[in-house]
Amino acid sequence: MAHRSMHPKNGELVEVGRIQLWLHTLYARYEPWILRVLDLTLRFFLKVRGKFILVVLARLLNRFLPTGEVVTLEQATDFIDTISGLGNSQIAVGPCRCQEALGKRKGTYVTDMVIMYGAEAYKKADEDYTDLSPEEAKKLLRELNEEGRMPTFYACMGSGGWVFAICSCESEICFPFRAHQAAGGVLHPGPDIVALDRESCTACGKCVERCHFGANSLTNPTAEVDLTKCYGCGLCVSTCSGGARMMVKREGYRNRYYPIDLVSKASAH
Numbered sequence: 001m002a003h004r005s006m007h008p009k010n011g012e013l014v015e016v017g018r019i020q021l022w023l024h025t026l027y028a029r030y031e032p033w034i035l036r037v038l039d040l041t042l043r044f045f046l047k048v049r050g051k052f053i054l055v056v057l058a059r060l061l062n063r064f065l066p067t068g069e070v071v072t073l074e075q076a077t078d079f080i081d082t083i084s085g086l087g088n089s090q091i092a093v094g095p096c097r098c099q100e101a102l103g104k105r106k107g108t109y110v111t112d113m114v115i116m117y118g119a120e121a122y123k124k125a126d127e128d129y130t131d132l133s134p135e136e137a138k139k140l141l142r143e144l145n146e147e148g149r150m151p152t153f154y155a156c157m158g159s160g161g162w163v164f165a166i167c168s169c170e171s172e173i174c175f176p177f178r179a180h181q182a183a184g185g186v187l188h189p190g191p192d193i194v195a196l197d198r199e200s201c202t203a204c205g206k207c208v209e210r211c212h213f214g215a216n217s218l219t220n221p222t223a224e225v226d227l228t229k230c231y232g233c234g235l236c237v238s239t240c241s242g243g244a245r246m247m248v249k250r251e252g253y254r255n256r257y258y259p260i261d262l263v264s265k266a267s268a269h
Contacts, residue, residue, distance in 0.1 A: 004090075005117045005162045006083075011262035013086055016117040016162060024118070024156055024164065028125035034065075035101035035175050042179055051182070058183035068152040068167065068176060069257040071190040072234035072247055076151035076166055077138045079259070082266040083116065084134040091137045092119040094129035098175045107147045111168045113137060118156075118164030144168040148210055150233035152176075152187065153257045163257050171212040188256050190232035192247040198222045200244035207236035207245065 005016045027034075038061075045054045083089055096111045098104075114122045114129065122129045132140070141151060149168035156162045169177050169187075180186035194215075201222040208216045208223070215229035216236055223244075225236075237245040255261075 005164065006259050006262070011259045011265075013083075013116075020156070020162070021117055021121055024121040025124045028122045031097050032101035035097060038179070039102055039175055042175070042182060046182060054183040055185075058179065058185050062185055066154040066156060066165070066176075067186050067188070068154045068169070069188045069190050070169075070231040070233050071151050071153060071258050072192055072232065073141060073145040073151060073238070074234070075191065075258060075260075075263070076141050076153075078263050078267060079153075079166075080134050080137050080141075082259075082263045085266055089134050090116050090119040091132040091134065092123055092129045093132050093137075093140065094122060094126055096173075098173050102173060102175070104173045106170070106173055107149075108144060111140075111144055111149070113140065113166045113168070114164060115166060116164065117162075121164070141166070141168070145235070145238065148212075148235060150212060150231075150235060155257045161257055163259070169212075177212065187231065189230070189250065189253075190258060191250055191253050191255075191260050192232040192234065193227060193230050193250040194225055194232070194234070194236060195246050195248045196223065196225050197244045197246075200242045202242035202244070204241040206239045206241060210235040210239055 004013045006013055041057070042054065045051070080091070092114050093110055094112045094114070095109055099106070099109060113132070119129075119131070145151070145168075149170050152167045152169045153163055154165040154167055156164050171177050176186045203218055203222055205218055208218055212233070213229045213231050215226050217224050217226070232247065232250060234247050237247055
């Protein structure tokens with residue numbers, strides 16, 4: 001079986017070697033245990049106010065553990081269409097690894113969407129992972145978006161950017177999000193950023209409720225957005241009652257994991 005994946009630097013589907021697949025399968029098998037240990041470490045150093053140590057640990061661990069790039073729902077579903085059109089629609093889904101590892105529940109439990117060679121690795125490691133069709137995957141992403149989850153593309157540890165999963169992250173249980181808020185470097189802004197038309201703002205406050213990064217705030221009489229905190233998930237746009245928000249291209253965007261060039265080419269055709 002071809003173990004195909006995608007590298008954002010060249011925007012092509014390429015074969016993943018057997019060693020890479022084996023290593024990621026091994027990681028997938030022990031991921032809940034790894035997350036429990038990391039969560040205990042995070043909470044300990046937060047309790048003793050050891051932020052400097054957390055930052056150093058984060059930089060070291062990011063060389064080996066997955067990191068993510070936040071994208072909009074539309075970008076995530078466009079990606080699903082792209083890999084389907086290229087004949088590589090391997091997609092599987094299983095329990096949220098963070099909820100499973102930490103024994104906590106919030107909203108939908110089966111959310112961990114793995115793609116391409118990631119689907120093969122996780123199905124080998126955990127029998128709870130089952131196949132999804134592209135249409136089922138897009139439907140699940142839309143449902144999770146309504147719950148307030150943000151699509152996040154994750155790349156394999158130490159691989160230089162091999163995309164293997166689309167997680168739907170949130171701020172309460174999700175370990176990568178909490179680790180990022182504590183030490184930085186785990187999550188990265190996506191291709192887009194929000195633009196606000198203050199004249200159309202109704203000050204409904206939904207943008208404040210939906211934003212996990214605290215980029216939105218209410219002032220009399222309209223909302224404000226701190227663009228330095230906007231990671232480009234688009235959650236505030238989808239529920240803006242006044243239609244005062246839209247997503248625009250992020251100036252100076254540095255492509256990290258999301259294969260924007262490949263998706264753009266596929267959409268053009």
